[in-house]
Amino acid sequence: MNWIVAPFFMLGLAWAFLPDKSELRAGLILVGLGRCIAMVLVWTDLAGGDTEYCAILVAINSVLQMVLFAPMAVFCIRVIGHDADGVAISYSVVAVSVAVFLGIPLGAAVVTRVALRVIAGPAWYEKVFLRWAAPWSLLGLLYTILVLFASQGHAVVHQIVSVVRIAAPLVVYFVVIFSVTLWFTHRLGFGYALASTQSFTAASNNFELAIAVAVATFGPDSDQALAATVGPLVEVPVLLGLVYLVRYAAKRWRWK
Template identity: 50%
Template sequence: MTQTAPAERAVAANMSRFDRFLPVWIGAAMVLGLLAGRFIPGLNTALNSLHVVSGVSLPIFIGLLVMMYPVLAKVRYDRLDTVTSDKRLLVSSLLVNWIAGPAVMFALAWTFLPDLPEYRTGLIIVGLARCIAMVIIWNDLACGDREAAAVLVALNSVFQVLAFAGLGWFYLNVLPGWLGLAQVGLDVSAWQIAQSVLIFLGIPLIAGYLSRRFGERAKGRQWYETRFLPKIGPIAPYGLLFTIVVLFSLQGDAITSQPLDVARIALPLLAYFVIMWAGTFALGKGLRMSYERSTTLAFTAAGNNFELAIAVAIATFGVTSGQALAGVVGPLIEVPVLVGLVYVSLAARRWFAPNPSTSVTAASVSERQ
C-alpha cells in the first residue's frame, strides 16, 4: 500500500481537471438527457427517426464512434499475438461471458421479478447481449490492457452473432420449461445481431487499425504516439458524454414517468454488475493474471451491449413494452456503477505484484489523455 501511494498521487497530478471530475460530468449528462427527453416536445421522435439502418440509431452511432475510435487507435495491433496466445484469458472470457453471465442474470431476474414477466424477460435479454462498446472506454479509464480488450471484445462479438438467438431460445423457453416456469419466445435473426456488431464495433475498430497502420507507415511510430494520439485522445470522453445524453434523451420520458418500476428493475441490475465484475476480477487474480488483464477480463464480463438489447426488445415486443423499458434501464444503472468500479479497480492495484513492463505510472496515464 505504501509503495503504491506515490504512484497514485503522481497519476492524480497528471490527470486534467476534466478527467478528475469525469464522474460528475457523466452524472450531469445522464440528468441532462433525462430532462431533455422528458420536457422537450418531439425530441424523442426526432432522435428515433435518425437511423444508420433500421434499428441502429445514428446519434448513438456517432457518439460511440467518437468515444471508441481514439482508444482503438491507441491499440498496438502488432502485439495482439501476446493476447491470443494467452489461453487462460481467452477461455476465461468465453466461459464468464457465455456461461456465467446469462445464467447469473436469469437467476437474478427470476429472484427479483417473479411477478413481472415483461421486465424479467427484458433483463434476461440484457444478460444475453455481451458488451462490445462502452467496455472499451471503461477498460481504458481503469488502465486495463488495451490489446486484450480489443481481442476479447472482437471474440465475444463473434460469439454474440453465433450464440445470441440460441441462448435466447434456451433461457426464455427451454430452461423455464424444465423448471416449470413461464415461457417466452424470442424472434431475432443472426443478421440483426451481426448488423449491430458490425456497425457499433466494426467501423471504429477498422478506423483505429487503419489509423495506426498508415500513420506509422507515413510518419513513423514516434510521431504517431507522441503527436497524433495526444491530439485525438481527449475527444473520447466527449463522445461518451454525448452518447449518454442521446441515450437518456431517447428514453427520458419512459424512465421518469415510471420511477417505481425503474427501481424494481434497478435492483437485479445493480446486483448483476457487481457480481460479474467482482467475481471475474477475483478470477483473474486467482489465475495469476496481471492487474491489467484481470481488469480487462472483469470489465468485458460486467458490461453489456445495451444497444442490441434495446433494439431486440423493441423489435420483438414493441417500443412501449416492459421488455424495452428494462433494456433502457440497463445503461441507467450500468454507467454509474461501472464508473464507480473503475475507481475500485484502480484502488485494487495494490493487490497485484508490480509488473515493470505493464505497470501503471503517471506516464502511462498521461498517454491515455
C-alpha cells in the same frame, strides 16, 4: 465468464427479483446476453488495464454475439421461461436485429479496410484515414445512445417503481460478476492489467444491442425495452465506481 456464468447469473437474478414481471425479466435477460464491445474500452482505459487485450476480447465477443445471441435469447426466454404470461420471442426477429446492428457495421469496416489499403496503401490508411475516422465512430456511438434513451425517456420517468425493481438485480449482477472474476484472476496469477481487463469485460454489457433487440422484438413502448434501457443507467455509475475500487485493490495488494 462471458458466455456461461454471466448470462445465466443474470437469468437467475431476473427470476429471483422479478418473478411476477415476465416482460421486465425478458429485458434483463437480453441485457445479460449482450457482451460489452464498447464501454469496456473506456473502463479498461480508466482502470489502467491492457487495452490491446481488451481489443482482442471485444473482437471475439463481437463475432460470438452474432452467432450466440439469438439462440441463447430464445433458450433463456422461450425455453426456460416457457413463454410465461404470453412473453414470446422470435428467433428470426432477434437474429435479423443482431445482424443489422452488428453485422452491417462489421461488414462495412472490413470492406473499407481492405479497399483503402489496396487503393491508397497501408501507410495512408493507418496514419490518415484511421485518425480521421476515429472521432466519427465515437460520435456515432453517442448519437445511437442519445436516440435510444430519448425513445425511452418517458417510460423511465413515469414507471419509477419498475425502474427501481430493475436496478436492484443489475447492481448485484455488476458487483458480483466483477468481484468474482477479479478474485479468480488474481488467484490464478494474472497481472493487474489483464485481470482488470477481464473483469470489466465480464461485468459490462452491450446495452445498445439489448435495447435494439427489445425494441425490434417487443416494440418501443414495451416493458422489455424499458428494462434494457435501465441497464446503462445503472451500469455507468456502478462500473465507474468499480474502476476506483480495482485501482485501490491493486495498491492494497501491491498488484503489478
